[in-house]
Amino acid sequence: MTQSKLPNVGTTIFAVMSGLAEEHGAINLSQGFPDFSPSEKLISMVNRYMERGYNQYSPPMGHPKLRQAISQKTENDYGVYFDPDKEITVTSGATEALFCAITAFTNPGDEIIIFEPAYDSYVPAIELSGGIPVPIELSYPDFSVDWDQVKQKISAKTKMLIINNPHNPTGAILDEADLNTLAEIAESNDLKVISDEVYEHIVFDGKTHQTVLGNESLRARSLFIASLGKTFHATGWKVGYCIAPEELSREFRKIHQFVTFCTHTPTQLGYADFIQNRKEYLDLPTYYEKRRNKFLSLIKGSRFEWSPAGGTYFQLLSYKGISEEKDVDFAKKLTVENGIASIPISVFFSSRKDEKVLRFCFAKKDETLERAAEIICQI
Ligand SMILES: Cc1ncc(COP(=O)(O)O)c(C=O)c1O
Numbered sequence: 001m002t003q004s005k006l007p008n009v010g011t012t013i014f015a016v017m018s019g020l021a022e023e024h025g026a027i028n029l030s031q032g033f034p035d036f037s038p039s040e041k042l043i044s045m046v047n048r049y050m051e052r053g054y055n056q057y058s059p060p061m062g063h064p065k066l067r068q069a070i071s072q073k074t075e076n077d078y079g080v081y082f083d084p085d086k087e088i089t090v091t092s093g094a095t096e097a098l099f100c101a102i103t104a105f106t107n108p109g110d111e112i113i114i115f116e117p118a119y120d121s122y123v124p125a126i127e128l129s130g131g132i133p134v135p136i137e138l139s140y141p142d143f144s145v146d147w148d149q150v151k152q153k154i155s156a157k158t159k160m161l162i163i164n165n166p167h168n169p170t171g172a173i174l175d176e177a178d179l180n181t182l183a184e185i186a187e188s189n190d191l192k193v194i195s196d197e198v199y200e201h202i203v204f205d206g207k208t209h210q211t212v213l214g215n216e217s218l219r220a221r222s223l224f225i226a227s228l229g230k231t232f233h234a235t236g237w238k239v240g241y242c243i244a245p246e247e248l249s250r251e252f253r254k255i256h257q258f259v260t261f262c263t264h265t266p267t268q269l270g271y272a273d274f275i276q277n278r279k280e281y282l283d284l285p286t287y288y289e290k291r292r293n294k295f296l297s298l299i300k301g302s303r304f305e306w307s308p309a310g311g312t313y314f315q316l317l318s319y320k321g322i323s324e325e326k327d328v329d330f331a332k333k334l335t336v337e338n339g340i341a342s343i344p345i346s347v348f349f350s351s352r353k354d355e356k357v358l359r360f361c362f363a364k365k366d367e368t369l370e371r372a373a374e375i376i377c378q379i
Contacts, residue, residue, distance in 0.1 A: 006124050013120070013347045020332060021341035027372045030331075030341040032168065032314065034363040038278065045113040046237075046270030058265040060257040062090025062241065065272035070090070070241055073275050084121065089253055090268060092260045093118045093238035094198045099125045100255040101194045101223040101242060102162075106131035110159040115145060117169050117348030119196065122162050133350070134158070140318065141307045141354040143172040147181045154185070160192040161185075165210065166199040169359040170316060170350055171309025173203055179210050183217040193218060198227035198240070201284040203311040204292065205286040213243065223248055228271055230307035231281050233363075237267050288313050288362075291369065295362040298373030313363040320356045322379060327354050334358075340375045 017030035037043070061067065067084035075081050082088055091097040098121055106112060108130030114122050116135045126133045134153050138145065150161075163182065165174045174182075186193055195212040203209045212218040223244040231234040242252055275279060292309055296309075304317040323330055327344035335341040342358040362369060 003285045022030045026335045026339045028341045029360040033235040034233045042274045049266035049269040058262045063268040065266045066268040069272040083197045089242045091240045092263045094240035097225045097242040104251040104255045111157040113161040143170040154286025162194045164196040171312045173310040184368040193222040199312040299376045302377045
């Protein structure tokens with residue numbers, strides 16, 4: 001009999017809920033992707049590179065033009081320079097970058113601290129390397145981090161912390177004080193940090209995104225991971241990147257070259273041109289804040305409760321006042337009987353902690369949000 005290397009892993013909840021939504025013709029606010037297209041200009045740039053013959057392998061660390069453009073973008077956004085040859089690696093989505101970062105720095109028996117609810121790719125990657133995920137549970141409604149609890153969880157075996165800011169699935173964001181405390185903890189315990197910042201450009205209410213790249217101490221020990229798919233509404237193209245000091249990037253690249261060798265060349269070149277125009281992403285907070293506000297004003301009369309997401313394109317809704325059912329059952333029922341698909345939050349906790357909360361993606365067209373809200377108000 002085959003012995004599974006991931007005995008606890010089944011089909012991801014995203015595939016389950018999207019499949020159920022399709023089967024029952026439900027409005028799909030479950031999976032995190034927009035139902036509108038990327039910029040026409042970006043599409044034609046990628047097309048042009050394909051037509052002009054840029055269809056073969058590019059260097060494994062990423063096409064030089066894109067690494068150069070990412071270096072410039074990062075300097076413009078966060079005021080810090082990174083060497084495109086030594087510190088920036090283009091990956092096939094943030095998912096691949098996360099896998100390579102975790103694999104490169106997790107040895108058997110190492111403890112890796114994660115914050116739950118946690119994006120679902122972290123734990124399997126840690127376990128495949130023989131590491132031990134050490135979850136710290138965050139709680140509804142604000143999901144803030146109790147750093148004293150983090151200190152208590154650190155042992156001689158702790159090697160790394162994985163943070164996700166802005167946070168999926170909760171929409172919570174870390175502030176400058178959080179990052180300063182994290183820096184102190186990481187430095188005094190000599191820990192590495194993987195910082196999943198795929199929603200770096202989706203922060204609301206006038207707040208500024210706090211990146212590990214902006215903190216000198218964290219910058220020296222962190223792997224920063226970004227997703228061009230999230231920022232430019234093209235999740236299916238799977239382009240992301242990792243920024244890390246040379247020593248960490250060297251180890252990261254050893255794994256990356258054998259996971260994928262390189263990322264889709266014409267798409268890299270299209271992005272290299274496109275991301276130089278900062279306007280294409282600096283409007284994102286306003287754009288998504290409008291969508292969040294529209295969604296929340298449309299469901300004002302519903303029986304759900306919420307506090308507005310601070311970032312990302314997800315809104316949590318609590319159904320405590322509506323039903324006692326388990327969140328997985330309730331989410332499935334809403335999909336099959338009411339025609340709206342969401343993601344239950346308990347699946348992102350190792351303990352399956354169920355706070356009766358569902359996640360809804362509001363990266364959707366007006367008409368999708370209007371139809372969704374109509375249903376939500378009838379529940
Ligand atoms: C927190 C988080 N990290 C990583 C990813 C993966 O990003 P990509 O599509 O670039 O692989 C996602 C996608 O939903 C995410 O929400």
